[in-house]
Amino acid sequence: MSVLYHPRKENVVVDALSGLSTGSVAHIEEEKKELVRDVHRLVRLGVQLVDSTKGGFMVHNGSESCFVVDVNQSKDTAGFVAKCLNCQQVKVEHQKLGGFSQDISIPTWKWEYSNMDFIVGLPRTRQQHYSIWVIVDRMTKLAHFLRIKVSYSMEDYS
Template identity: 70%
Template sequence: MKRDIAKFVARCSNCQQVKAEHQGPGGLTQDIDMLTWKWEDVNMNFVVGLPRTRRQHDSIWVIVDRLTKSAHFLPVKVSYSAEDYAKLYIKEIVNLHGAPLSIISDRGAQFTSYFWRSFQSGLGTQVKLSTAFHPQTDGQAERTIQTLEDMLRACVIDFKGNWDYHLPLIEFSYNNSYHSSIAMAPFEHFMVEGVDLRLGGLKWVNFLFLVPR
């Protein structure tokens, strides 16, 4: 049955028109860090330029675990401050997975600000910025963003101004789909060894900014 479904999708004209090319370019192999535990090393990036929803969201913050390939898709606004991102990060990532040891991201203003780097340093997280003009450094998030955009483009007519309302279902679908690189779905990989919330690198963070005013 899986084989028949794969053949059908491969021949689907709509899929061929909507979906981006996901084959990586040829070239020399690159050294990568050895990954040892889930949600210790993550990639993050943004999907921008989306139609504004009724709740005023116009972008998606994509955060991917490099080991299990599991991801979170968080609706955000381009007007968010670094403080807003920090609050959301604590609520949606640290609260569920602990603080990562490292983050790979592009050189967007959200990730290069003094506040963000100091905030992550306080959590014991090392911020690694992708090399300018070499987005392959952040390939994990870039690949996930391509997949997410494929799913959004295919469903945007139905979603209209409520794509943020449906985003949790898109996240579930992504995490419950087979990934050839890990030979299973991210959900399966994530649950293989249970959960270990780590804050081993925690130094000091002033959490006063998290208190509602």
């Protein structure tokens, strides 16, 4: 038994038969042919068309949005949206607002605003320091890293 390889351009018959058929528009009324062509374009783009029980189509692209081709299908639309996870996630009440909820104050002088943090649980140094105190100036973005002991008092930190 041997397997014969045919390049794609020579394998025309198999390619034509294995393609997905979207039907013919020859039997469609002249007024509706453009609508059928639009539906075929949507299918080629990977959009899911869900047949409505009352004669319309609900169009769903699987990622962000869905809409109804026939506007009179409100009951079917509500049921479809209720079952569709993507449609639920894009609702306004489920989305987080972008950006900050408060204005960021811009410092006008060095060390006017600074951030501090402690890094603890590090291996001990020869001087028995096992933590780092990080102080960052927001204006100059200058950072200081001070080795400390957690047992220091407030006076020791100052």
